[in-house]
Amino acid sequence: MNAPFISADAYFTDVMREIGALPMPERTQLSRRSILKIGVAGGAGLVLAFQIGGAGKAMAAAPPVKGEFVPNAFLRVAPSGRILIYSKSPEIGQGIKTAFPLIIAEELDAAWTDVDIEQAPINPAVYGRQSAGGSRSIPQSWDQLRQAGAAARAMLVSAAAKDLRVPVSELTTADSEVIHQASGRKIGYGDLAIKAAAQPVPDVKALKLKTRDQYKLIGRSFGGVDNAGIVTGKPLYGIDLKIPGMVYATYTKCPAVGGKVASANLDAIKKLPGVKDAFVLEGNGLVAELMPGVAILADSTWAAFRAKSALQVKWDESDASKDSWSATVAKAKDLAGRNGNEEIVKTGDFDGAYKGAVKKVEAFYSYPFVAHATMEPMNCTAHFKGDSAEIWAGTQTPERILSSTAKMLGLAENKVTVHQIRAGGGFGRRLVNDYAAEAIAISKQAGGIPVKLTWTREDDMAHDFFRPGGFHSFKAGLDANGKMVALSDHFITFTADGKAPVTGGNIPKEEFPFPMMTDAVLTQTMLPLMTPTGAWRAPRSNTNAFAFQSFLHEVSAAAGRDHVEFLLELLGEARWLVPGNDGALNTGRAAGVIKLAAEKAGWGRSLPKGRGLGMAFYFSHAGHFAETAEVSVDANNKVTVHKVIVVGDIGPIINMSSSINQTEGAVIDGISTMNLELSIEKGRIGEGNFDEYPIMRITGIPEVETHFIQSEYAPTGLGEPALPPVAPAVANAVFMATGKRIRQMPFFKALSTQASA
Amino acid sequence: MITLTVNGRAVEVDDSDPSTPLLWVLRDTLDLVGTKYGCGVGQCGACTVHINNVPMRSCSTPISAAAGQRITTIEGLAKDDGTLTAVQKAWIDLDVAQCGYCQAGQIMTATALLRKNPKPTDEQINTAMFGNLCRCGTYIRIKQAINAASESIAKGGVA
Numbered sequence A: 001m002n003a004p005f006i007s008a009d010a011y012f013t014d015v016m017r018e019i020g021a022l023p024m025p026e027r028t029q030l031s032r033r034s035i036l037k038i039g040v041a042g043g044a045g046l047v048l049a050f051q052i053g054g055a056g057k058a059m060a061a062a063p064p065v066k067g068e069f070v071p072n073a074f075l076r077v078a079p080s081g082r083i084l085i086y087s088k089s090p091e092i093g094q095g096i097k098t099a100f101p102l103i104i105a106e107e108l109d110a111a112w113t114d115v116d117i118e119q120a121p122i123n124p125a126v127y128g129r130q131s132a133g134g135s136r137s138i139p140q141s142w143d144q145l146r147q148a149g150a151a152a153r154a155m156l157v158s159a160a161a162k163d164l165r166v167p168v169s170e171l172t173t174a175d176s177e178v179i180h181q182a183s184g185r186k187i188g189y190g191d192l193a194i195k196a197a198a199q200p201v202p203d204v205k206a207l208k209l210k211t212r213d214q215y216k217l218i219g220r221s222f223g224g225v226d227n228a229g230i231v232t233g234k235p236l237y238g239i240d241l242k243i244p245g246m247v248y249a250t251y252t253k254c255p256a257v258g259g260k261v262a263s264a265n266l267d268a269i270k271k272l273p274g275v276k277d278a279f280v281l282e283g284n285g286l287v288a289e290l291m292p293g294v295a296i297l298a299d300s301t302w303a304a305f306r307a308k309s310a311l312q313v314k315w316d317e318s319d320a321s322k323d324s325w326s327a328t329v330a331k332a333k334d335l336a337g338r339n340g341n342e343e344i345v346k347t348g349d350f351d352g353a354y355k356g357a358v359k360k361v362e363a364f365y366s367y368p369f370v371a372h373a374t375m376e377p378m379n380c381t382a383h384f385k386g387d388s389a390e391i392w393a394g395t396q397t398p399e400r401i402l403s404s405t406a407k408m409l410g411l412a413e414n415k416v417t418v419h420q421i422r423a424g425g426g427f428g429r430r431l432v433n434d435y436a437a438e439a440i441a442i443s444k445q446a447g448g449i450p451v452k453l454t455w456t457r458e459d460d461m462a463h464d465f466f467r468p469g470g471f472h473s474f475k476a477g478l479d480a481n482g483k484m485v486a487l488s489d490h491f492i493t494f495t496a497d498g499k500a501p502v503t504g505g506n507i508p509k510e511e512f513p514f515p516m517m518t519d520a521v522l523t524q525t526m527l528p529l530m531t532p533t534g535a536w537r538a539p540r541s542n543t544n545a546f547a548f549q550s551f552l553h554e555v556s557a558a559a560g561r562d563h564v565e566f567l568l569e570l571l572g573e574a575r576w577l578v579p580g581n582d583g584a585l586n587t588g589r590a591a592g593v594i595k596l597a598a599e600k601a602g603w604g605r606s607l608p609k610g611r612g613l614g615m616a617f618y619f620s621h622a623g624h625f626a627e628t629a630e631v632s633v634d635a636n637n638k639v640t641v642h643k644v645i646v647v648g649d650i651g652p653i654i655n656m657s658s659s660i661n662q663t664e665g666a667v668i669d670g671i672s673t674m675n676l677e678l679s680i681e682k683g684r685i686g687e688g689n690f691d692e693y694p695i696m697r698i699t700g701i702p703e704v705e706t707h708f709i710q711s712e713y714a715p716t717g718l719g720e721p722a723l724p725p726v727a728p729a730v731a732n733a734v735f736m737a738t739g740k741r742i743r744q745m746p747f748f749k750a751l752s753t754q755a756s757a
Numbered sequence B: 001m002i003t004l005t006v007n008g009r010a011v012e013v014d015d016s017d018p019s020t021p022l023l024w025v026l027r028d029t030l031d032l033v034g035t036k037y038g039c040g041v042g043q044c045g046a047c048t049v050h051i052n053n054v055p056m057r058s059c060s061t062p063i064s065a066a067a068g069q070r071i072t073t074i075e076g077l078a079k080d081d082g083t084l085t086a087v088q089k090a091w092i093d094l095d096v097a098q099c100g101y102c103q104a105g106q107i108m109t110a111t112a113l114l115r116k117n118p119k120p121t122d123e124q125i126n127t128a129m130f131g132n133l134c135r136c137g138t139y140i141r142i143k144q145a146i147n148a149a150s151e152s153i154a155k156g157g158v159a
């Protein structure tokens, strides 16, 4: 079979639309404001559910048991007083399984100790978006979750009003109780369950949501809801799953993407101890789904891994990737200095302004491909049952598994059940469910037995959707006052389809500071690429931030100006960059985080010799972040980051503990990744395991100080936006300490090969 | 068959391949899945267990070498009545985990450290924990939790 090779970019475009990181096309948009309606009456009480867009099926996560109050698909109150809250989206370490229920519990006015939490079933018709990506979970669900809690609370209060024969206006709530202050009477939510179930569901517009000063839970610190299970080793992750009759599988694909199986020693493999079967899958040519490979089924993970190491496959690489990073670097250096063939921004007259500049700065920045390397390798358990399918997966996009599996197997979507399971890390890797497609295809070809597919670490490194490398060739001109009057960037990136940049390798025309410039040009060159790329924590931003925020510091340094003052001048007066879009850059919020970071860092203080303080600002995923780094560099060019100060404005914080944890993690991820690289030759990733891809260990971690400006805007996500400013803050600090300018990731290479600027 | 003593219980396991890593016998045969697979080559520490109180990488320990030794996994730290150790409690109190996947290994290594050295210096913590990767970057809280557990042990807590 000769399936055509199809890159993952179309898949990502779709996912990004779905998660709201890109605008939707004409296709029906799910209404963000969900409408509450009365559902079907059940024998045990009323089943009420959310309806989305007015046309969805009303249903609760599970049928109510006698005496329960199930106002909608998000929560149920038992007569005992226990409150079960369903968290609708996947937990990948970002803390959403705690944050979502906190929002519901806040409006419900529940005592947190009364709350139990479960993952919701995957049913986008009921829950709307059920994915984790783009730091969009909180902003997209904020209204919906608050309404779910507030509607339940209103019904409980109405029930109590009837019970106590007092008007609703005389009642308040706190800690899972309705209180009649005047008489001192209180009724627990559990005691109200049966009566509340008989109350009409309030109109969503009539719901009174709390104001911020009324919050009792939101903004405080709460431990992760799975913490007890984590510290005692409970089976929480996909890789921990065991279902009756299950066999263990591995899957081996061509190390150069696009290669097909010419032949394999299947007969020898089948004779190995513990091996039950081995066969070839042709795949469907979609990198985001099923590429050709060899499946081995065995009676344990080890038997499967052991057999895999004896597997010999002859690959047909006629259509496979021949990508080479070293050739790409040479090509990009060649292209540097000229303009790209595609214009992204052109305002005013760059050439004229540059010619007239009294001082000129030119620089070439580069960064390599990197891997996600989540701690839990890709894995999935799947059972093809002929006319239906069941899948268990740690994934960021469970609803995509539902639709793609149904399509791949030719089943109706309601014949596919997907269970979302806690994932040992995501960072964007688990937006793609190739491992799930493999697991279900293996289960099907094996005759419908349940299969747990586990990737080895080496599989995981080889078959990622990588953060693409890239190159920026900058020019800037300064006038006599040290003002930047001309700016150009030739951005060299990649394309898989010849039309658009690969996922994670683009640059938007709003890239700061282009909208602030009168005479500027941004051009692009796209080099062909087959290596799959994807969304890596703050896609495009994590690399563009390094290039732009470092170069801006080069410019301010060339002008002899203070960098903070230079940035603030660029930002100008407080305004929304795209009026009416509160997901856009707000220069006032930007200035706010920069000023506070400078103040907290003691900006301008004198530092001991060999130390430097650097600053970078970046706006991404609706979050405004400024970060300072204090570093020292030793005689061997080893950089020590002593302290990083992070100031972020993402509106109000939901869970302070996990927000600080996320921020510290982003800083460490940023420092770790600024020193990582993958080599690609002959279409193959050169690095196989952590010995060759040394992510940061506990030594050398900096002190991290986190501050949030909890502005009045609606809250936005934190999984990503704290990461992009880290690397440029460190690079700028290294310049302040040594006069050496880092223009290349990995940083250690830049320092070992570059002389003083 | 060989006998492994895991969390105080003796179990007989198939030894037709004595080179089978202890990790997979724990996970697939004994259903003790708290011990995690991260790399399989001794690089990440996710698979850390105690063998005779020493933290060992179960992915790189063949069952032949584990036979007859005292093996403790993350599931065996808490008392039978569910009482957690000082280290486990500190991990909860400081809300250390993000994805949590590495944390069983981190806790096993930290526990072995504190049992041997209840008041470790920062340097000693770094040395002991160096082999345990955390992709989510929770190292700051890991250190805080080790220090908190150390304080609680000084007040009579059990590591």
Ligand code: FES
Binding pocket: B036, B037, B038, B039, B040, B041, B042, B043, B044, B045, B046, B047, B048, B057, B058, B059, B060
């Ligand atoms: S799995 Fe054993 S050290 Fe990584």
Ligand code: FES
Binding pocket: A093, A375, A424, A425, B097, B098, B099, B100, B101, B102, B103, B133, B134, B135, B136, B137, B138
């Ligand atoms: S908490 Fe995710 S790897 Fe450590």
